[in-house]
Amino acid sequence: MFDVSIANTLQFDPVSCNGCGMCLAVCPHGVFARNGRTVQLVRPEACMECGACQVNCSEGAIRVESGVGCAAAMFRAALLRQSTPSCG
Amino acid sequence: MTLNLEGNSPSQQPAVRTTSSRLTAADHRDHWLARWGVNRGGHRIEPGLYALGRPDPAAPVLVTANYTLSFDALRSALTERDAYILVLDTQGVNVWCAAGEGTFGTDELVHRVEAVGLRDIVNHRTLILPQLGAPGVAAHEVKQRTGFRVEYGPVRAADLPEYLKTHHATPEMRRVRFDLTDRLVVIPVDIVGGLLPLAIAMAVAYLLGGWLSLIAAATAILAGIVLFPILLPWIPTHDFSTKGFIVGFLVALPFALLVFQHNADLTWWLRTAKALTQLLIWPAVTAFVALNFTGSTTFTSRTGVRREIFTYAPIMAGMFGAGLVLTLAGAVIKLWGGA
Incomplete structure (x- = not known):
């Protein structure tokens, strides 16, 4: 009941991973860690869906529906009937 | 030395503006007003290439947004250093938010690298971006389109002096925080x-x-x-x-x-x-x-x-x-x- 907000859409496919480590560099919440030749998810619950890892993964091994985690933007988008919430 | 960059033919050498790592009283006043939301979106600097100190062709190129708080955090962290600062046009929005909206993005970076003629100014092919610019920039695509390799520096500009010694960011430098300050x-x-x-x-x-x-x-x-x-x-x-x-x-x-x-x-x-x-x-x-x-x-x-x-x-x-x-x-x- 008190942690409905711990949720995200991050998906990682270790088979496609080439181990370049770009996701390790760009993730601001330490979600990934090296695991031998590839990487693995170590803190998936900390993902804030910024999308940096997906954008910088040349192998397409990471999928995440990125967007702003901002209630004010979502309320504004609903009121003004915008399709994507933004910072105004 | 300011010149309008738009409309320069490729043969012309575009202007490189100069800047310093020292923040003036006017800068601090501007930061204070920005923090109070006064003239939101108006705290901008001209996009383009800036010379900090006396950079030679081997000097590092650091990329930032054209929001005064972003630009000033970067240059004030680089005291006693020679570097180029490439300022993207993010419409006065900070690096992270602009990256989320795509204005601090692959296309703008590629365009800016071409517009300032960076290839003829430096003899290396590395761009150091703030880590929080990553949601908007596909490093592999920038490499493909410009030949420049994107290197993601630390989250905070304050960690740059340490980062520039080894070009390696510690896990601590890679994490965003949300401290009391x-x-x-x-x-x-x-x-x-x-x-x-x-x-x-x-x-x-x-x-x-x-x-x-x-x-x-x-x-x-x-x-x-x-x-x-x-x-x-x-x-x-x-x-x-x-x-x-x-x-x-x-x-x-x-x-x-x-x-x-x-x-x-x-x-x-x-x-x-x-x-x-x-x-x-x-x-x-x-x-x-x-x-x-x-x-x-x-x-x-x-x-x-x-x-x-x-x-x-x-x-x-x-x-x-x-x-x-x-x-x-x-x-x-x-x-x-x-x-």
């Missing part, structure tokens, strides 16, 4: 943004419930805007809404007790109902303000916030509505001279 600096802009709703809420509260309600309304909203961000990590529960309910309940409690005490002439159930309205309306208001703080933080996900809205917005609306109905019912009963 970080939380304090975002409060002023929310105070300014909250002034109009605050004034309206206070006026309505005064009309419905007099001075006590006016003060309660101001307390509930300011608790959400000021107290909530300060206490954030120490309030139990994970969700912002439940944290907001807790803070809201605590600050509304004295008002409930006051209302109960001040209506000694009423029957016990009317007194209790009047006091209860304070605990229904104001915690809902504080929780709503708290939920709206999610966008100011460095860690909430869109999916999580959406789930919070669907879970708690109906509860907030229900509590607020029930409190309002109870208030109006009490007024009607009083008007009829009952109880």
Whole structure:
């Protein structure tokens, strides 16, 4: 009941991973860690869906529906009937 | 030495502006105004290439946004250093937010590298970007389109001197934080943004419930805007809404007790109902303000916030509505001279 907000859409496919480590560099919440030749998810619950890892993964091994985690933007988008919430 | 970069033919050498790592009193004043939301979006510098110190062709190229707070954080971290600073046009928005919106992005970076003729200015092919620019920039695509390799530096410009020694960022440098200082600096802009709703809420509260309600309304909203961000990590529960309910309940409690005490002439159930309205309306208001703080933080996900809205917005609306109905019912009963 008190942690409905711990949720995200991050998906990682270790088979496609080439181990370049770009996701390790760009993730601001330490979600990934090296695991031998590839990487693995170590803190998936900390993902804030910024999308940096997906954008910088040349192998397409990471999928995440990125967007702003901002209630004010979502309320504004609903009121003004915008399709994507933004910072105004 | 400023020249308009637009319309330069490729053969012309575009202007390289100069800058320094020293911040002036005017810079500090500008930062203060930006933090208070004065002239939002107007805290810009010209996009383009800047020379810091006396950079030679081997000097590092650091990329940033054309928001004064971003540009100034970068240059002031580079004291006694020679470097090029490439400023992207993010329309006066900071690196992270602009990256999220795509203006600090692959296309703008590629365009800016071409526009300033960077290939002819430096003899290396490396661009150092702030880590938080990564949501907008596909490093492999920049390499493909310009030949420049994107290197993501630390999150905070203050870590750059250390980073530039080894070009390796420690896990600590790679993490965003949300310390008390970080939380304090975002409060002023929310105070300014909250002034109009605050004034309206206070006026309505005064009309419905007099001075006590006016003060309660101001307390509930300011608790959400000021107290909530300060206490954030120490309030139990994970969700912002439940944290907001807790803070809201605590600050509304004295008002409930006051209302109960001040209506000694009423029957016990009317007194209790009047006091209860304070605990229904104001915690809902504080929780709503708290939920709206999610966008100011460095860690909430869109999916999580959406789930919070669907879970708690109906509860907030229900509590607020029930409190309002109870208030109006009490007024009607009083008007009829009952109880």
